[in-house]
Amino acid sequence: MTRGRKPLPRETLALRDTLRKDRERPSSTIGEPIPVEKVHELCQVSGLQGATERARKIYWATCRKVAAQGMLDVAFCQQLLIYAIELDLLIKCEEDIKHNGMYLVVETKKGTMAIPNPAVKQLHQAADRLLKIGGNFGFDPVSRSRLKAAMMLDDAKKATGVKAVFAAILADDGEGVDEQ
Numbered sequence: 001m002t003r004g005r006k007p008l009p010r011e012t013l014a015l016r017d018t019l020r021k022d023r024e025r026p027s028s029t030i031g032e033p034i035p036v037e038k039v040h041e042l043c044q045v046s047g048l049q050g051a052t053e054r055a056r057k058i059y060w061a062t063c064r065k066v067a068a069q070g071m072l073d074v075a076f077c078q079q080l081l082i083y084a085i086e087l088d089l090l091i092k093c094e095e096d097i098k099h100n101g102m103y104l105v106v107e108t109k110k111g112t113m114a115i116p117n118p119a120v121k122q123l124h125q126a127a128d129r130l131l132k133i134g135g136n137f138g139f140d141p142v143s144r145s146r147l148k149a150a151m152m153l154d155d156a157k158k159a160t161g162v163k164a165v166f167a168a169i170l171a172d173d174g175e176g177v178d179e180q
Helices: 012-014 036-043 053-068 074-098 117-136 141-158 162-170
Strands: 103-108 111-116
Touching: 012 074, 036 053, 053 074, 074 117
Parallel strands: none
Antiparallel strands: 103 111
């Protein structure tokens, strides 16, 4: 049984500017993280050719996103492939549910019956796996908001005095503002 939240990776703490020397933890990558420019040459994994075209597109986009965060290691590529395949499965299940509906009508010895569409159960299982894998890489909204807030703090720290105040005010990108 787990106790509390999973510890955040060192890179995430550095982006949030909450990395402290007294609570130092090892980097999530062994060696240097893969830069975005080298993703296509270093992230070739077995099983990638067997995946669907949509899953491959999802895989490469996800690899670039994790590399941009500075958290991509060669060892993580296989897990990102599983993430891409599960996301592709989730999309297929959504399409099946949209086409066939939540229930299927079948003929039995006793007559016509409506049974739940098996795609619904598969969709929920795929969503659970996606959330679990995505949580490892900061794909959830909480991690996103923390990273965004940390980046705004970094921009504000570069300026000093009155410039810092104006930088913090101007850093608001207008999200959440209801203009009328």
